[in-house]
Amino acid sequence: VLSLEDRQSFSDISIIIKMMSPYMQSRISDKFIQFIEENKDKSYQSLIDNTLPLESQELSPNTKTVLALIYRDYLCSEDERQNFILKQFEKQKRIEEEKKAKYEINFKNNQNTNQDLTSIIEYKKINIFTKLLNALKKFFLS
């Protein structure tokens, strides 16, 4: 269910779309714009100033989210979308890990490693032919 906050964000977004270049506007589907227009809170007095750059405006978290949705699904190119989704995935993973670190006790961290620090490491002498072969391989395969 759409909240009042959502509808107020749609009012902000309606203004922001008009601040975009014609090219950006042309990439957003007409149905989406229609949805925004039909569901925006018409009684809400937006604080967006269409004469100022977007960077310098205070946006509500919800408006930012709608904008992110527009960016992901309409504005970016295919490459940018892959990149964006990947970043989002990593961000989500990081959040999960942070949550885990915060709320779960990781017993593994408390266990000692099994590595035998006193074991002997074998020294393999490399003969001159092996060296030469490796050099040639490097040369041809590089």
Added chain:
Amino acid sequence: MDENDIAEVIKFIDELIDVLDAFFKEYESLSDPALKLSFLESNLAIFGYFKDSLFLILLNYQFKEPDNPTQNTKSDTLRSVISKILAINDFFEHYDSFKYFKSDILDCLSKNEGDFAHKLQFDKSMPKIKIALQYFQDRDTYKRTLQENNYFEGQDLNSPSAKSYISNGYERCVLGHSLKFLRDNLNDMSLADIEEIFKYANNSPFFDDLLSKINGKLSDDDELLVTQYIEFILKLKSLFMPSKIKDDKFVQAMWNGKITNNKFLSLIAKNTPLRAFDSLMEGIPNNSDDNTLENLATHFKEHGLSYTNISYIVYEILSGNISYECIAELLAEIDLPLDFQEFTNGKHFKTFAWLITGPNPLSLLLKKGNNIKYAEKPFLPATYYVKILDRLFLEPNKDEHFLGNLYTLLRTDYFSEEEKQAIQERLDANNLNSPYKVDCQIVFEGNESYEDLCLKIKQAYSSGQTIPLSIAQNIFNSTLSVTISPDSLTLQACVQSTICNILASMGITDEYQVFFGKSNNENGYQISSPPHIWINSHLLAQFINESSLESKTKLFETISHECNHAWQDYITANGDIDFLGYNWTLENTIRQYDSNFYPNNYKKIFIESDSRKKGILGHLHFLHGLNPSFAATIRQSLEEKYFVEATTYSLSQDSKKEFAIGDTTITIDVSDYVGYLIKDNPSILTETPILNIGYHQDGSQKSIDVLLDEFEKGTYTQDSNPSNIYSIYDGLISKELANSPTIDDTLQEKIHHFKSQAPCSASMKAVQNIAESVSPEYIANLFDRMQSFTLFPKIQSKEVDTSVVVRG
């Protein structure tokens, strides 16, 4: 012969050409002359085969074929083989069976060429014409070989085959057909095809030969060829390589007195731009600027031309787009005769008797001179004004604009102090000063009667004071709402005040002068150097006399239109222009080289269509300022007019303009055309740096890839507004895209990146930064809410729109 036999023969011919080619490679690799000779002797049989099948070989391979690389490679090999055979003809002459080998080759070449050229008249297509023209190079190769080996000396030159070969019959026929093809198909031909014909005709030595015979009796064919050269090649040259026109062989021949045929003199002078005459005049020794006619006549007389010859040339010069300033200067040189009688009785008759011979240039000069007094062009030389002020026909009332403009001109620094003094003396002596001129500052109290107000306005205006805009608006308002009509001079003062105030509101600081006059051609014009706006006085009469509001106030549309031209020049000169302004720059560049470009394309020119639109808006805006009810009355009609203008003429529709050549026209995209001009004169890029965005130094236009890379690197930034620079790149890229059938993914990605950088308050980068700061969880939640609310269809990204339209 059945098909199999023909195939066998062709196979044999093919192999024979290859064998001969291989033979010459081997032969040339030998350095010992004795060895070479013996190699030749031992392979004489191959040449025998070649000689016997020569006709068939040439029939198949003398000419190339469009889009047939196999045939064309073979044809190139054959040309190489023939020229090598011709080069060693001395060897063959020792053998009885090869005694006439060279003549046989020339005969065969000649006959086959003749047939090919003859057939062109029945199959005149561009591919065939291209082949025929390209064959000029092969002929040149053969001729050069023959000349280098002295085979065209003495007896050889008298042989029928040699005579036929050097008669240039082939060139005559092919050039004739090509130029006729050009004339008949100019409108539908591609620029590349026109260039191809132009290149061959311009470079062909054939016309040198014709030129040497031009004063004698020419055959009908030759006369037609000369005419076609002058009408087409000369004109194309003046379009594509204007700086070279003065060096053209026909122009040079005319200038140096080598042509005495009046018909051709006329034709050459008619097709030589005034710019070229200017350059030629600069080369005259002891040339003094103030005696143009005398300089011209002396130059031609020294080069042996008769009075009649000179009159034909000068008549054509005067018939062209010669400025009124120049006409006035020429008339002043001969003391402004009123008619023939006065001229023949005058002191200049002896020097300029040629002015009344031949086509009678004097009559043309006097006719054009008569129009000067309609005051269409005010900037005339001081010598002209000094002399004209003594003429009887000048009367203050009748010639009010002529004198009014002179009064205005005297307040500028156009004349030197001495010139001003000389003119003032003639004004005083002839009692031609303005009756309203006063020496004090006119002050408007605000309570004057209408008559007193008009008197004060006239006094202020005639004394060089600009009246306040509110006073001008007062006069306009009272004329439009009450039936009180001001006199013409009062209205002129109001118009001058309006123009100055509009220009000041646009930030234009140049001191624009306002002139008035009569013309059947234009409502007004604007020129930035010296800065002035001219308004047709019929608009003043219309304002006073017409009954409909729209007709009455047409004057305001013209004022806004001309002020917009001043604004266009102002921002173009500052280099801070968007893509529309970039196109004005292209048009202005062409205008400097082709005086017919503007009148031929008046409606379609972006500079004009923009001013027409701004004129309509300015008209409405000014009327609204006078009284909102005036604007409301004609709003709908003007809006409809604006709509028609905006939809008919836009950047996406009218980039192609017409250029007249001979009695026909070609259409060329202005960008392509400016490319040719830059190729001819690269200094255009230094004079107009903004054009560096779209053009390379050689005049070629930058590709989409180059444009995108340069935008990314910020190659062209200057001090311009970034959104204007973006607009130019965007316009150029969009135009290129519209002409590109396919674009690959990499380019598509680059274009997306470029488009996403369009300056706007919500830029792609800003949206991206915000998007990346949002938690994915929030996006997922919002998405779910929206879908559950409306069963919003699964959001799918829009396809990237590649059908980019050039935006106006």
